[in-house]
Amino acid sequence: MPATKILNWSCKLKGVMDVPEPVLWDTVLEERKASIITKGKQKKHLKCDIDSVAGCVSQRACVYCGARVVLNPVTDAIHLVHGPIGCASYTWDIRGSLSSGSELYRNSFSTDLQEQDVIFGGENKLARAIDELVAKYSAKVVFVYATCIVGVIGDDLEAVCKAAAKKHNIEVIPVQSSGFAGNKAAGYRAACDALLRLIQPGELSSAPRVNTINYLGDFNLAGEVWIIKNYLQQVGIEVNVAFTGDSNYKALKNATRASLNVIQCAGSMIYLAQRMKELYQIPYLNISFLGLEDTATSLRKIAAHFGDESIMARVEELIERETTKVKPVLDWYRQRLQGKKAAIYVGGGFKAISLIKQFREIGIDVVMIGTQTGRKEEYQTINDLVDEGTVILDDANPSELEKFMLEKGAHLLVGGVKERPLAYKLGIAFIDHNHDRKHPLSGFVGAVNLAKEVYSTLCSPVWQYV
Numbered sequence: 001m002p003a004t005k006i007l008n009w010s011c012k013l014k015g016v017m018d019v020p021e022p023v024l025w026d027t028v029l030e031e032r033k034a035s036i037i038t039k040g041k042q043k044k045h046l047k048c049d050i051d052s053v054a055g056c057v058s059q060r061a062c063v064y065c066g067a068r069v070v071l072n073p074v075t076d077a078i079h080l081v082h083g084p085i086g087c088a089s090y091t092w093d094i095r096g097s098l099s100s101g102s103e104l105y106r107n108s109f110s111t112d113l114q115e116q117d118v119i120f121g122g123e124n125k126l127a128r129a130i131d132e133l134v135a136k137y138s139a140k141v142v143f144v145y146a147t148c149i150v151g152v153i154g155d156d157l158e159a160v161c162k163a164a165a166k167k168h169n170i171e172v173i174p175v176q177s178s179g180f181a182g183n184k185a186a187g188y189r190a191a192c193d194a195l196l197r198l199i200q201p202g203e204l205s206s207a208p209r210v211n212t213i214n215y216l217g218d219f220n221l222a223g224e225v226w227i228i229k230n231y232l233q234q235v236g237i238e239v240n241v242a243f244t245g246d247s248n249y250k251a252l253k254n255a256t257r258a259s260l261n262v263i264q265c266a267g268s269m270i271y272l273a274q275r276m277k278e279l280y281q282i283p284y285l286n287i288s289f290l291g292l293e294d295t296a297t298s299l300r301k302i303a304a305h306f307g308d309e310s311i312m313a314r315v316e317e318l319i320e321r322e323t324t325k326v327k328p329v330l331d332w333y334r335q336r337l338q339g340k341k342a343a344i345y346v347g348g349g350f351k352a353i354s355l356i357k358q359f360r361e362i363g364i365d366v367v368m369i370g371t372q373t374g375r376k377e378e379y380q381t382i383n384d385l386v387d388e389g390t391v392i393l394d395d396a397n398p399s400e401l402e403k404f405m406l407e408k409g410a411h412l413l414v415g416g417v418k419e420r421p422l423a424y425k426l427g428i429a430f431i432d433h434n435h436d437r438k439h440p441l442s443g444f445v446g447a448v449n450l451a452k453e454v455y456s457t458l459c460s461p462v463w464q465y466v
């Protein structure tokens with residue numbers, strides 16, 4: 001693969017911040033071209049939902065990581081990674097999810113597979129690790145994650161977990177997430193399969209309750225689940241359990257008590273919602289609580305599903321009350337941010353879609369947008385929302401992100417932990433919309449937090465010294 005070369009670029013300061021002047025070699029690989037489009041220039045659909053091109057250094061996480069980010073917020077579970085220590089340390093406390101109860105999930109237990117285990121098999125070591133952990137912590141569920149090497153040596157996770165479950169009389173659930181066996185989206189599916197095994201209705205569950213929902217695809221980063229729960233409580237809707245932010249064994253076991261599933265992060269949870277519809281006849285709705293527009297629309301959508309006029313009236317009151325509070329603040333930021341350009345590269349499509357609308361609310365144009373695991377219908381919505389000339393790309397690599405950010409003159413990159421250094425190396429402002437952030441970005445309050453963060457990074461005096 002030819003490396004992207006920046007032959008010459010400089011960052012000139014005019015006003016708040018000016019953009020680099022790049023001279024780039026056109027380095028997009030032939031095999032990648034179908035996964036990148038510029039709105040208005042190409043009519044064809046973007047190629048997505050496929051495995052990464054070999055050797056492309058994709059920004060995507062592996063299957064195991066996809067599974068881990070979905071399951072890790074289950075607070076009172078033992079999360080045991082069957083593999084080399086690196087897999088466990090890479091995802092240790094990964095989500096930044098908050099808990100109102102147990103803190104057990106913040107540990108990253110590992111079987112620490114070594115050369116000998118690779119040669120002779122790691123099943124005995126895994127069984128011993130489960131025994132040790134169960135003796136030390138009184139958990140009711142253990143998730144055992146497969147990693148790349150486990151897929152290679154062929155340890156029988158299913159059999160070891162079954163034997164351990166019988167021995168200890170608790171649930172020991174294998175997560176079939178060998179790192180190389182697909183992409184991050186396959187990990188989401190493996191996590192959903194593990195959750196489905198857990199929520200099989202048993203002695204704990206009872207009949208669905210009215211006006212009660214499960215909230216899927218929110219991982220309680222910086223307490224976001226609590227914000228949404230609070231809004232819903234105010235209008236008379238109960239959240240049975242969130243998947244998986246601040247969840248626990250008992251609440252997940254009782255998941256079939258809800259009469260509706262609402263999905264925030266569809267990329268990770270649509271499969272679970274579809275299976276729960278097939279198995280337990282629980283319908284589902286796609287929603288998003290990011291930004292004023294989507295938060296209001298989502299609240300209305302949930303209220304309309306229940307068809308209860310008092311809930312609908314309370315939703316309107318809440319939207320009016322909260323919008324009145326935050327609108328003047330957002331207007332203040334819009335006046336100062338008008339005309340700035342943002343590049344977005346996030347995990348899933350729902351977040352990308354909401355961010356386009358949120359940036360519009362504060363006067364910022366999106367000039368490049370991509371995701372790790374966006375689906376065809378999500379890219380269609382993205383294409384409908386963005387302006388002509390915006391670059392849309394799926395499963396990008398650092399060279400492509402760099403090339404298009406510079407070409408489009410982005411002032412700001414929104415991404416996660418892997419994108420942060422890229423932005424800083426280019427002298428572009430960065431905001432984290434993933435695991436590392438400490439403030440909530442959901443709901444009305446989240447819209448203000450986002451605007452505040454964008455303003456403080458874009459208008460920081462530090463750019464004078466670049």
Ligand code: SF4
Pocket residue numbers: 062063064065083086087090146147148149178179180
């Ligand atoms: S599962 Fe494989 S790709 Fe994923 S962190 Fe472990 S070694 Fe790396």
